[in-house]
Amino acid sequence: MRGSASLVPARVRELQVLLFGRRAGTLTLAGQRLGFRYCAEWLAQPDAMALSLSLPLQAQPFDDHQARPFFAGLLAQVTARNDFARLAHPGSECAGAVRFLGAGQELPAAQAHAVRWLGDAEVLDLLEDRPMRGGTQTLRRALAGAPDRLPVVFDxxxxxxxxxxxxxxxxxxxxxxxxxxxxxxAAFCTALAQVMGLRPAQTQFHAVQGRPFLLVERYDRVVDAAGRPQRLHQEDFCQALGVSPETRYQHQGGPGLAPCFDLLRRAARPARPQLLRLFDDAVFNALIGNHAAHTGSFSLLYAGKETILAPFDTFWSAAVHPALAPKMALAIGSQYDFSRLQARDWERFADGTGFSREHSRSRILELAESLPLAARRLHSAAGRVYSGNAVAERIVALITQRCALTRGLLG
Known part of the structure; x- marks a missing residue:
């Protein structure tokens, strides 16, 4: 009789998927399997927008294999074990302009910048992942999205x-x-990226009762002419490529840098300025030891009628922490260990970007020559959280070593 359980229809749960506050389709969960379908009213609009490049506008439904990469990436691994209805929590804030409604729910009435301002003790509760004072839930459990990024309002x-x-x-x-x-x-590496002319997300260092944290400005939020905050749509490269977040690391079977450049070349217009930015981001990550940078670390931002490479969020050096994985999440050529890179690996990297080997070599050398001095100057700047910091000092040493190795290979 054990096999008869498979004959019992799985309970189907539904969420209405909204884009820019309008119903775009329905997300279903039957057992462990997701499904998505655009609604006819959304498809009938002349300016209808797809949720993802991996979910093009069509009347036919998308099965679990097609729908899971986008929604799992958006909602931090949706399964039958984590209450599906919780994703429609009225306070949920997801990446981009997607929101969810459960059965019988309606969008909250528009309010003029309604915010519950927090005292220092409550902010500390968030940082410690403790129940908030006066409440029973932590923000991490009340909001959809990545557990290490808590959506807040900062004035x-x-x-x-x-x-x-x-x-x-x-x-x-x-x-x-x-x-x-x-x-x-993270504060040091993000500031260094700004000095080098890259475009990281705007990041500020703060501390409450001795506990440090960062406030990272959301690039998928804008303020309109009336002063009201508005959502922009975005998706990370895993979502756009239809890759499950479980395989976002290349050495786990996920895509490497070449598919990222191919995606951006197809999606962005004009593509070349965005490809140059992606090139610099990838090389900078390798030189500073950002081993955690994976395919899902890059995102497309749909700003009006433009599709651009979103600011990178957030640069940091994992390589200076011995307890963290020594492998780069994204290989240079075919090599995951920076210390074992050869000139041919950088050539394969260049081939995957679509730029000529000579152009790539010139730009890599330009970054490798200017980065160590910029890092030393930034570390010695007075009045910064990383001024004289031991970890920042180790990052400067690592950058100096990696840049020297790179110049020796390509110079």
Whole structure:
């Protein structure tokens, strides 16, 4: 009789999927399997937009294999074990302009920047992942999305929780457990990226009761002419490529850098400026030891009628922390160990970008020659959280070593 259980229809749960506040389709969960279908009203609009490049506009439904990469990436691994209806929590804030409604729910009435402002003790509760004072749930459990990025509103002085459908403006990011000076690490590497002319997400260092954290400005949020915050749509490269977040690391079977360049070449217009930015981001990540940068670390931002490479969020050096994985998530050529790179690996990297080997070599050398001096100057700057910091000092040493190795291979 054990086999007869498979004959019992799985309970089907549904969520209405909204894009820019309008119903775009229906997400279903039957057992462990997801499904998605655009609604006819959405498809009938002349300006209808697809949720993802991997979910093109069509009347036919998408099965679990097709739907899971986008929604699992958006909702932090949807399964039957984590209450499906929780994803439609009225306060949920996802990446981009997607929102969800459960059965019988309606969008909260529009409110003018409704925010519950928090005191220092409540902010500390968020950082410690403790039940908030006066409540029974932590923000990490109440909101959909990645567990290490907490969506909040920041007005330049106060931190608060968005209410009534108000878009968040920032992500609050604490240090990873067991990673010494992780916040200073990210602050230093992000500032270095700005010095080098890259476009990281705008990041500020803060501390409450001695606990450091970062506030990262959301690039998928804008303020309209009336001063109201609005959502922009975005998706990461795993979602756009139809790759499940479980395989976002190349050495786990996920895509490498070449498919990322191919995707951006197809999606962005004009493509060349965006491809140059992706090139610099990839080389910079390798030189600073950002081994955690994977396919899902890059995103497409749909800004009006333009599709561009989103600002990178957030640069940091994993290589200076011995306890973390020594492998790069994305290989250079066919090599995951930076210390074993050969000139041919950089040539294969260049071939995958679509740029000529000579152009690639010139730009890599330009970055490798200017980066060590920029890092030393930034580390010695007074009044910064990373000024004289031991981890930042190790990052400078690692950058100096890696840049020298690169110049020796390509110079």
């Amino acid at each position: 330049g002085a106060r931190i608060g929780l968005p209410l009534g459908g108000t878009p968040s403006s920032h992500f609050l990011r604490a240090a990873l457990p067991g990673v010494e000076h992780g916040v200073a690490n």
